[in-house]
Amino acid sequence: MNAIYEVQGLVIDLYTPTVSVRAVDGAGFHVAPGETLAIVGESGSGKTVMTLGPLGLLPEGVAVDLRGTARADGKDILAMTPADLSRLRGGFFGVIFQDPMSALNPMLKIGPQLARQAQVYAGLSAEAAKREAVSLLARSGIPDPEDRYDRYPHELSGGMLQRAMIALALAARPRVLIADEPTTALDATVQAQILALIRQIQKEDGIAVILITHDIGAVSVLADRVAVLYAGQVAEEGSAMDVLTAPVHPYTRGLLASVPDFRSETASGTKEIPGIPPNQAQLVPGCRFADRCDQVQPQCHRRRPRLQTVGTGALPHRVACPVVIAAEGIVTHD
Amino acid sequence: MKNWPWAILAPATIFVLIGIFSPWLMTHNPAAQDYAALLEGPSWSHWLGTDYLGRDMFSRIIGGARTSLVAMVFVLVAALAIGVVIGSFAGYVGGKTELVLISMIDIALALPSLVIALALMGVFSGANFDWMSDYWKMIVALTLAWWANYARMSRAVVVAELQQPYIEAARVMGASHIWIFTRHILPHVLGLVVVYASADAGALVLAIATLSFLGLGVAPPTPEWGQMLVDGMSYIEENTALVIIPGLALTAVVVSFNLLGEAFALQKVPRAVRGRFLARKKAARAAEETARNEVEA
Amino acid sequence: MTDAITAKGLKVHFQTAAGLVRAVDGVDLSVQRGAFHGIVGESGCGKTTLARALIGLQTATEGQVSIFGRDRADWAKADRKGFARAVQFIFQDPLGSMSRRQTVGQTLEEPLQIHGLGDRTARRARVQELLDLVALPATVLDRLPRSLSGGQRQRVAIARALALSPQLLICDEPLSALDVSVRAQIVNLFARLQAQLGLTIVIVAHDLAIVREVCSAVTVMYLGRVAEEGAAKPLFADPAHPYSQALLSAVPSPDPRTEATRARILLQGDPPSPRNPPPGCRFSTRCPVVEPQCRAAEPVLRGVAHGGAAACHLAGASVHAMI
Numbered sequence: 042m043n044a045i046y047e048v049q050g051l052v053i054d055l056y057t058p059t060v061s062v063r064a065v066d067g068a069g070f071h072v073a074p075g076e077t078l079a080i081v082g083e084s085g086s087g088k089t090v091m092t093l094g095p096l097g098l099l100p101e102g103v104a105v106d107l108r109g110t111a112r113a114d115g116k117d118i119l120a121m122t123p124a125d126l127s128r129l130r131g132g133f134f135g136v137i138f139q140d141p142m143s144a145l146n147p148m149l150k151i152g153p154q155l156a157r158q159a160q161v162y163a164g165l166s167a168e169a170a171k172r173e174a175v176s177l178l179a180r181s182g183i184p185d186p187e188d189r190y191d192r193y194p195h196e197l198s199g200g201m202l203q204r205a206m207i208a209l210a211l212a213a214r215p216r217v218l219i220a221d222e223p224t225t226a227l228d229a230t231v232q233a234q235i236l237a238l239i240r241q242i243q244k245e246d247g248i249a250v251i252l253i254t255h256d257i258g259a260v261s262v263l264a265d266r267v268a269v270l271y272a273g274q275v276a277e278e279g280s281a282m283d284v285l286t287a288p289v290h291p292y293t294r295g296l297l298a299s300v301p302d303f304r305s306e307t308a309s310g311t312k313e314i315p316g317i318p319p320n321q322a323q324l325v326p327g328c329r330f331a332d333r334c335d336q337v338q339p340q341c342h343r344r345r346p347r348l349q350t351v352g353t354g355a356l357p358h359r360v361a362c363p364v365v366i367a368a369e370g371i372v373t374h375d
Numbered sequence: 376m377k378n379w380p381w382a383i384l385a386p387a388t389i390f391v392l393i394g395i396f397s398p399w400l401m402t403h404n405p406a407a408q409d410y411a412a413l414l415e416g417p418s419w420s421h422w423l424g425t426d427y428l429g430r431d432m433f434s435r436i437i438g439g440a441r442t443s444l445v446a447m448v449f450v451l452v453a454a455l456a457i458g459v460v461i462g463s464f465a466g467y468v469g470g471k472t473e474l475v476l477i478s479m480i481d482i483a484l485a486l487p488s489l490v491i492a493l494a495l496m497g498v499f500s501g502a503n504f505d506w507m508s509d510y511w512k513m514i515v516a517l518t519l520a521w522w523a524n525y526a527r528m529s530r531a532v533v534v535a536e537l538q539q540p541y542i543e544a545a546r547v548m549g550a551s552h553i554w555i556f557t558r559h560i561l562p563h564v565l566g567l568v569v570v571y572a573s574a575d576a577g578a579l580v581l582a583i584a585t586l587s588f589l590g591l592g593v594a595p596p597t598p599e600w601g602q603m604l605v606d607g608m609s610y611i612e613e614n615t616a617l618v619i620i621p622g623l624a625l626t627a628v629v630v631s632f633n634l635l636g637e638a639f640a641l642q643k644v645p646r647a648v649r650g651r652f653l654a655r656k657k658a659a660r661a662a663e664e665t666a667r668n669e670v671e672a
Numbered sequence: 673m674t675d676a677i678t679a680k681g682l683k684v685h686f687q688t689a690a691g692l693v694r695a696v697d698g699v700d701l702s703v704q705r706g707a708f709h710g711i712v713g714e715s716g717c718g719k720t721t722l723a724r725a726l727i728g729l730q731t732a733t734e735g736q737v738s739i740f741g742r743d744r745a746d747w748a749k750a751d752r753k754g755f756a757r758a759v760q761f762i763f764q765d766p767l768g769s770m771s772r773r774q775t776v777g778q779t780l781e782e783p784l785q786i787h788g789l790g791d792r793t794a795r796r797a798r799v800q801e802l803l804d805l806v807a808l809p810a811t812v813l814d815r816l817p818r819s820l821s822g823g824q825r826q827r828v829a830i831a832r833a834l835a836l837s838p839q840l841l842i843c844d845e846p847l848s849a850l851d852v853s854v855r856a857q858i859v860n861l862f863a864r865l866q867a868q869l870g871l872t873i874v875i876v877a878h879d880l881a882i883v884r885e886v887c888s889a890v891t892v893m894y895l896g897r898v899a900e901e902g903a904a905k906p907l908f909a910d911p912a913h914p915y916s917q918a919l920l921s922a923v924p925s926p927d928p929r930t931e932a933t934r935a936r937i938l939l940q941g942d943p944p945s946p947r948n949p950p951p952g953c954r955f956s957t958r959c960p961v962v963e964p965q966c967r968a969a970e971p972v973l974r975g976v977a978h979g980g981a982a983a984c985h986l987a988g989a990s991v992h993a994m995i
Contacts, residue, residue, distance in 0.1 A: 054656075054657070054660055056652070056653060056656040056657075058652070061656055061659070061660060063660070083851035083852060083853060083854075084821075084822065084851050104652065104653045104656065106653070106656075106657055106660075198942045199715065199942075200942045201942065228714035228715050228878070228943070229714065229878065229880065229919055229922040229923055230714060230918060230919065230922045230939050230943075231714075231942065232922065233921075233922040233924070233936070233938060234938060234939075236924070237938065255851060255852045256852070257852065257926040258923065258924030258925060258926055259924060260926075261924055261925060261926050261927060261928040261930075261931045262924045262928075262931050264928075281928050282928055282929070285926060285927060285928050286927060286928065286929060295853065296852065296853055297926060299852060299853045299855070299856035299857075300852060300856075300881070300926045301881040301882055301884070301885040302881065302925045302926050302927055302930070303880070303881050303884045303885070303908055303920075303923070303925075304925050304927075304930050304934065305925070305927060305930070310885060311855075311856040311859050311860055311882060311885055311886070312856065313853065313856040313857040313860050314853045314856075314857075317821050317823065317824065318821050318823075318851070318854075324660075324663045324664055324666075324667045325667070326667045326670035326671045327670070327671065343670060343671060344671055345671050539768060540763050540765060540768035540769045541768060541769050541770050541771045541772075543729060543763070543769075544761070544763060544769040544770070544832075545782070546729075547727065547729065547756065547760065547761045548756055548760075548782065548783045548786055548832075548836070549752055549753040549755070549756030549757070549783070549786055549787060549836075550782075550786050551786075554786060558782075559771055562773065563773075
């Protein structure tokens with residue numbers, strides 16, 4: 042596996058004076074160049090902390106205890122100095138956030154912000170960086186890029202800003218693009234455009250893309266592989282086809298059943314998962330999904346389920362639910 | 376407030392208690408003059424000595440606490456009432472009324488409170504105001520000098536809260552303006568303003584002392600620290616205690632209220648999340664983890 | 673039987689420093705009693721402004737709104753409390769719509785107190801009834817809103833809106849702030865409450881798949897006007913207006929097999945601003961099948977194949993433009 046960004050056995054505890062939260066509880070993932078990995082989960086699943094945490098992008102004013110291994114391009118990033126990590130964040134990783142206004146400096150024009158990234162991290166000259174910035178704006182689907190180069194962020198609409206942020210992320214020629222809920226704040230038609238743009242960029246540049254989202258539609262458009270997170274643990278992971286069309290874990294099944302598909306012939310109602318999201322402040326033995334699961338067995342409260350490999354596809358399909366595996370006679374290959 | 380060290384609340388509390396219980400704490404009548412014991416040092420009968428008229432310093436200090444406390448409470452309550460009403464009204468009603476009121480508030484804020492108070496005391500010295508004692512003149516002057524800040528704060532809180540969606544939600548439920556103001560907005564206003572006032576109290580005590588120092592406040596023989604300071608200055612070569620004792624008392628009270636105000640303000644700043652804090656939390660979490668591992672084993 | 677809501681020629685214009693914003697620019701709407709009516713569209717289409725104008729949180733610049741046969745403005749002026757007992761509103765941000773200093777119990781009791789309904793005991797009982805209606809445990813009564821999950825907060829907001837037993841509930845994007853699986857819970861709750869209490873519900877939403885699933889009727893808005901309206905399932909099955917077609921096409925399926933093979937319509941650019949709508953049909957600047965007549969005259973709503981109406985020159989009753 043030639044993973045360009047991989048994380049294993051990650052445990053992240055976040056501490057504030059009033060509350061202690063285990064955001065990530067022994068989870069991991071990996072992504073290879075040219076591949077799109079979708080990390081799916083809801084509030085409290087730990088998907089953002091797991092992906093951005095090893096890069097040092099954690100909430101302010103919170104004490105962090107991070108354990109596990111994380112490698113980028115083979116190098117151990119947890120052992121890096123803050124300065125090296127900062128360079129890595131700038132040049133190796135590009136990050137797109139949900140809110141484009143927070144990524145762009147409102148006091149500076151857009152073009153120079155992109156050009157500076159290209160200069161510092163891609164080592165371009167000032168002249169070349171400026172040309173690169175304009176071409177990135179054009180590539181991101183912004184019309185009239187020379188004009189937009191000299192505009193301020195507040196002069197652009199939401200969709201355009203999102204594209205400008207993508208252009209900014211690409212300016213440093215990253216090898217991994219991390220998109221944290223890139224479509225949640227956007228209209229449907231703009232969402233479709235942005236997703237198409239990300240896919241195009243990936244095909245052209247061969248970069249690895251990590252899509253952090255709870256929007257199953259976006260996942261089915263973009264992802265090659267999917268990892269489903271619940272309460273800081275990986276419930277299921279595999280190819281997008283396997284996980285979205287033949288899910289095994291009860292949470293994945295419940296999640297997909299609650300998302301209607303108006304193009305499908307079979308009834309795709311909004312079946313809900315009972316109960317409330319997990320309380321991350323507590324360490325609970327056994328499976329975290331147990332108290333909402335319709336397949337729950339006594340062992341679920343005692344033994345923490347391990348990921349087991351099922352199926353025979355090219356990409357391994359792993360599931361952390363021995364109950365369903367046993368009940369449906371699914372063959373495991375561990 | 377439960378987590379605060381005692382040291383923060385104690386001085387201000389002690390001052391208030393002394394002020395309230397002063398008649399019982401005094402050893403002598405603070406106005407009683409004893410020509411046989413002038414400018415004496417500390418002794419068993421006069422714990423802090425006597426002043427130039429033979430009056431017991433200890434009792435005068437205690438008495439001064441009460442004078443200051445009473446005046447301070449009157450001024451604060453009146454200034455709060457006026458300020459909150461004007462400020463809230465301005466914020467809630469908006470429009471031209473708000474503009475007019477804001478202008479009034481801004482003018483009042485443009486000048487330092489003490490200067491306004493002095494000017495007012497000058498006005499009150501005219502013949503029309505002879506029916507007011509100097510004490511009450513001082514209280515009225517200080518109130519008029521002090522309300523503007525509370526008005527500004529009240530208006531700011533009202534304006535900010537009115538923008539919140541839950542106010543709209545209350546209107547949709549059929550709530551009247553009075554209901555919304557008293558139930559939702561006023562608590563926020565009072566919450567902010569009362570906290571500020573408690574820190575402001577120290578500055579007010581100092582202002583009262585300053586006015587008395589300048590001869591514009593309390594009339595003798597009522598003990599008042601500022602008054603005692605100015606009296607003591609003439610005798611500074613013979614007995615510096617006459618100046619030092621009221622000066623220390625003033626300093627102590629102002630500092631104690633400042634500490635109180637700072638403590639309130641600092642509550643908003645997140646505490647340090649390094650060092651021992653992290654170690655403690657990690658240890659707690661490790662213990663929880665071991666417990667969980669045992670169950671899962 | 674009169675409609676629950678009838679709006680005629682509704683306009684809401686804002687005068688801003690940057691010019692006149694025509695948020696709602698001539699909308700005719702009718703919502704039937706007992707309907708679950710969805711209003712969909714993208715940013716700038718005016719759907720939120722429309723919802724707020726219907727209940728009076730926004731004053732209309734022009735036009736008239738009738739609720740249960742009575743003119744809304746007159747009703748609210750004459751009997752504000754009575755109106756509040758008939759029509760209620762759910763806000764987009766459940767946390768912001770509740771006072772952060774009040775417990776859930778106090779929040780739920782407040783509408784009862786405002787309207788003087790019953791004494792303490794009666795109010796407590798009613799609060800418990802409300803909790804049962806929205807399936808919340810009694811333990812939430814003493815908690816503050818910020819300690820609840822998004823789904824729980826929204827349930828509290830719904831319970832509060834139902835406290836006065838309204839007949840009409842208008843909801844502004846009640847699902848947007850919620851997680852995917854929680855949306856299903858809340859939407860099912862709405863459906864259940866509607867069946868149980870005979871409510872008429874108007875819901876502004878941008879999750880088209882859910883709207884299709886639960887709504888009986890749909891209004892599609894574009895730039896301050898109605899582009900298309902009709903019964904939900906028929907409209908979604910065969911949208912007549914090119915914008916509706918594009919909008920539906922933009923919604924991805926959760927099934928990658930469908931995604932890989934379906935035809936997609938990708939519109940160019942962003943929606944124009946409600947400050948200066950284009951002349952003629954507002955969608956003409958982005959419409960893939962635009963014709964000269966579209967830029968000349970603004971289309972009106974006409975009957976179309978699925979039984980509803982669409983405002984498009986190319987959408988005849990029997991055949992319509994396909995992108």
